[in-house]
Amino acid sequence: MLTRRTFAALGVAAGLSACARPETAIVTRAVPPQPQYPPLPDFYGAITDEPYPVPAIPEGSIAPEYWRQEVENRWPGHARGTIIVDPDAAMLHFVESPLQATRYGVSVGAAGFSWEGTARLQFCRQWPRWRVPDTMIARQPELEPYSVANGGMDPGAGNPMGARALYLFQNGVDTLYRVHGDASPRELGRAVSSGCIRMLNQDVIHLHERAVHGASVIVLPSMKAEGFAELY
Template identity: 75%
Template sequence: MLTRRSFVATGAMAGLSACASVTRTAAPAPVPAAPPAPPPIPPLPAFYGAITDEPFPVPAIPEGVLPPEYWRQEVDNPYKGHAYGTIVVDPDEALLYFIESDDTATRYGVSVGAAGFDWEGTARLQFCRKWPRWKVPASMIERQPELAPYSVANGGMDPGPGNPMGARALYLFQNGVDTLYRIHGDASYRELGKAVSSGCIRMLNQDVIHLHDRAVHGSDVIVLPAIKPKGLSALY
């Protein structure tokens, strides 16, 4: 006989059975969208090919590794009011501008001084050298004693492959005094856009040869203040 009590108990058990039979399936985690592939790097201009008429070989820049923003190119002059031949370096953007006119400039990609080694101000382009010797300053030898054989007293390092000054160097002076900072070649294409040197402005050899051939003796070289933080260690 189904009593009220047994009916309630049976109903409760049925309710529990119904609850126990319901399972909750977790919603699948959303799959993040794959980031868009970077656009392919277009073929390099011919002037980044190998240079074979120099005292030492200048190898070609490999294809597909140098972003166009660091290619040598003529651009609108962002620094109006400066004389022809003025050089302006923007360390945050890792770009060097050679002023052509109030309207145009030739822009080059560079690497700049690492944290603690950067330099800023206005200097004078005192002179230039082809395939310069690397004469290591005493301050660098204090940090890297293994460079002592290439000190000023020892005559420096012979030019050529392996010399971090590369194919050309532009020497910066202030008030007739050598700042010990240079614009020079032998930058790796991997360095462009980065802060890697002991204050010097490093360029691809193809670009520093082009700049050297057009540089104006006695012109201003303006290195703007760096604002962005830098975290890489200095090399040369």
């Protein structure tokens, strides 16, 4: 029999049930699968005849569009040896002929976004020392042992200049803009916190072998320049 007391109890239970939070299923977001890249070309293997070790690039760490490759020359009016850097696309082109260029994927640091124009490839260095400018030491005093006055950092492992560096000048004055090695494979195509234009050591060695002393280096304008000011 449904008594008044039973009816009241059922009413309370119904009210509590209406206020209770309904059970919800736990939803787990699927982790996107890692991209599967084809095997790297042999030229990204270890280099064993350098003064310092150049390890092989790990498989699966570089998207094919950032591999070194021969492409159509988009700037046929420039002489062989001209280097064109597109910071926003994270690409560097070396003009081989009116029809062909070699394209390299790069990573771009602060100075890579903050400088543009046409410079002269003044000189190159194999396994360069890293000489930290005073402006950078003012922000990071712990780098003072590697200052110009102290002779810089020895080449080799840990030196952010890597296996080679190309130095750019304008009207005989150092722009402080560098194209250099020691990029991490997973940095390619990305903006990094400091430096100019970083290349894989395998790629910067290849570029250095082809570089033409005195050639023009054209750095295209960047739409990402605002907010970047750090120089190597």
